[in-house]
Amino acid sequence: MAKIDYKKTLREFSRSPLGLFLREKLNIYPPAISLRYSEVSSDLFIWRDPNDWDTYFNLTHLGPILNPNYQDSYEALIEFYDAHGKLLGDAKVPLIYGVNALTDIINLSSGKCTSGNSGTFAVFHLADKHAFFGDAKICIAERGFVSYKKRVDQSMLRSYAHGNANAIAYSMDNHKSRCLGVLQKSMHYFRCQLTLQDAVSSEIALVNFLDTDAEVGVYQYKNNTKEKLTHITIHAGGLALLKSGLDFDATCLLEFESRINFLRPVIFKHYQNHFDVLHG
Amino acid sequence: MDFYFFLDSKNFPPAITISGYAPTGAGSSYEKQVFICYAYPKNGLWAVRTHTHIGNATSITLLWSDLGLSREEISSTLIFLSLTELSGDYDTLPYITDFTSMPSWRANLKIIGDGTSVSYQGEFPYGMTKIKGGSIISLVPFIQNHPTINNYLLYASFEQEPVHKKGSIEFRNIRSKQTVAKFDIETNRINCLDLTGIDPGSDQLLTIATGAMGIPIFFSVDEQGRKMSLEHTMTPSEYSIYGEQDVKRSIMQRMKAYWN
Numbered sequence: 001m002a003k004i005d006y007k008k009t010l011r012e013f014s015r016s017p018l019g020l021f022l023r024e025k026l027n028i029y030p031p032a033i034s035l036r037y038s039e040v041s042s043d044l045f046i047w048r049d050p051n052d053w054d055t056y057f058n059l060t061h062l063g064p065i066l067n068p069n070y071q072d073s074y075e076a077l078i079e080f081y082d083a084h085g086k087l088l089g090d091a092k093v094p095l096i097y098g099v100n101a102l103t104d105i106i107n108l109s110s111g112k113c114t115s116g117n118s119g120t121f122a123v124f125h126l127a128d129k130h131a132f133f134g135d136a137k138i139c140i141a142e143r144g145f146v147s148y149k150k151r152v153d154q155s156m157l158r159s160y161a162h163g164n165a166n167a168i169a170y171s172m173d174n175h176k177s178r179c180l181g182v183l184q185k186s187m188h189y190f191r192c193q194l195t196l197q198d199a200v201s202s203e204i205a206l207v208n209f210l211d212t213d214a215e216v217g218v219y220q221y222k223n224n225t226k227e228k229l230t231h232i233t234i235h236a237g238g239l240a241l242l243k244s245g246l247d248f249d250a251t252c253l254l255e256f257e258s259r260i261n262f263l264r265p266v267i268f269k270h271y272q273n274h275f276d277v278l279h280g
Numbered sequence: 281m282d283f284y285f286f287l288d289s290k291n292f293p294p295a296i297t298i299s300g301y302a303p304t305g306a307g308s309s310y311e312k313q314v315f316i317c318y319a320y321p322k323n324g325l326w327a328v329r330t331h332t333h334i335g336n337a338t339s340i341t342l343l344w345s346d347l348g349l350s351r352e353e354i355s356s357t358l359i360f361l362s363l364t365e366l367s368g369d370y371d372t373l374p375y376i377t378d379f380t381s382m383p384s385w386r387a388n389l390k391i392i393g394d395g396t397s398v399s400y401q402g403e404f405p406y407g408m409t410k411i412k413g414g415s416i417i418s419l420v421p422f423i424q425n426h427p428t429i430n431n432y433l434l435y436a437s438f439e440q441e442p443v444h445k446k447g448s449i450e451f452r453n454i455r456s457k458q459t460v461a462k463f464d465i466e467t468n469r470i471n472c473l474d475l476t477g478i479d480p481g482s483d484q485l486l487t488i489a490t491g492a493m494g495i496p497i498f499f500s501v502d503e504q505g506r507k508m509s510l511e512h513t514m515t516p517s518e519y520s521i522y523g524e525q526d527v528k529r530s531i532m533q534r535m536k537a538y539w540n
Contacts, residue, residue, distance in 0.1 A: 136527040
């Protein structure tokens with residue numbers, strides 16, 4: 001008689017839809033996010049101050065990579081948020097099979113993303129999920145790509161970054177969006193595996209994808225000693241922007257402590273002639 | 281374990297910043313020193329060497345020239361971490377059980393320009409080196425058509441066997457299904473492909489790589505090398521979430537059958 005591998009069975013169950021549901025409800029090894037099958041998910045991409053930056057997104061019909069036989073047009077819903085996570089407005093854009101629609105996010109917001117501010121936006125694919133996946137229990141996720149230009153550069157070149165996390169979901173049933181992050185039982189830590197000291201200056205953007213405010217401790221390691229730099233509160237669905245020189249020392253290793261699973265920052269490194277944008 | 285590679289774009293020096301600490305978890309990852317090792321194909325074997333060591337809470341930036349290898353060898357070199365010094369010639373790539381984390385233990389893979397740099401946090405997972413041949417399909421939103429911008433695909437492909445096997449990568453127009461360009465590629469190197477002449481306009485392109493499993497990374501740079509962009513594509517499976525593995529697999533098989 002074949003032996004039952006209890007460890008493997010338990011692991012597989014913990015990752016099943018029922019297992020994920022129970023982990024969240026019972027708060028035992030809660031999953032990073034909580035998504036329902038009636039929802040579509042998106043990252044919370046960052047739009048930057050239109051005074052200084054242009055922000056773009058490549059809107060793409062996902063048929064070619066999820067089901068190439070599904071070639072009907074469908075709409076994408078773009079929701080715009082401010083840095084406090086408040087919904088500013090939305091826009092719908094038709095997605096046509098085989099078209100790569102480079103979209104100016106600030107123009108698309110029709111004045112909602114205003115100068116002097118920054119925030120986030122989400123891209124939801126309002127596709128007929130059944131046409132994509134049949135009866136399979138699976139959700140569509142938008143993972144990128146956002147790109148930026150600095151106005152002062154007067155350059156034709158955009159700098160790209162992909163999506164980071166399944167941060168927010170839109171329900172096809174009740175037509176509402178909600179943040180997906182699950183408040184973790186214990187503190188989680190994220191350390192950037194890179195150095196910032198080669199740049200003239202750097203900015204670190206942190207997005208809270210919990211549906212409650214998040215307390216974030218920012219630490220630095222200098223000569224193997226950990227010291228607390230600051231403590232910030234990021235509103236639900238909100239954005240915090242930290243600047244080198246003001247908020248952290250670019251020569252140090254940085255660590256973020258919070259009850260968000262996977263608080264991975266977006267980093268802007270500013271050099272003499274241009275900039276780099278990447279996930280930390 | 282994960283490997284790291286130099287983004288060899290021929291005209292600009294690549295660098296790697298590698299860290300002795302994990303991205304997540306409380307406290308230090310390792311109390312001991314961490315060795316920076318590398319492997320490159322030489323005479324039908326992987327030549328494995330140790331470059332240096334670092335402290336557990338530090339990072340080091342390696343310029344391509346630091347290893348004393350030729351540019352050709354550098355484009356085939358994998359960097360990795362080890363808790364012991366390694367030196368020797370191997371039939372297959374070393375497997376180190378340490379330095380695993382969720383998310384992956386990444387390094388900063390960088391290209392240095394004139395008064396600027398561009399990078400991403402990347403890795404080449406050990407599991408991917410076990411796939412012989414293989415194919416990968418991705419959407420390509422990155423080509424920036426302008427007379428002053430040059431676009432390149434840096435296709436990173438590594439396999440266990442220490443030889444260079446042939447493969448190809450094709451750019452396909454999704455609407456017309458026509459092939460707009462096709463390049464020869466090889467395993468165990470960064471294939472730097474000049475995309476001059478590929479002008480998709482607003483059409484969506486797809487890349488289909490066959491015979492060499494890898495990571496498509498797109499690099500755009502202005503004529504002076506002063507402004508740059510770098511990003512890798514997502515695999516199609518990353519555009520969906522949840523679903524049983526067999527369901528996801530069947531979606532991928534249907535998609536590959538359509539495009540191949």
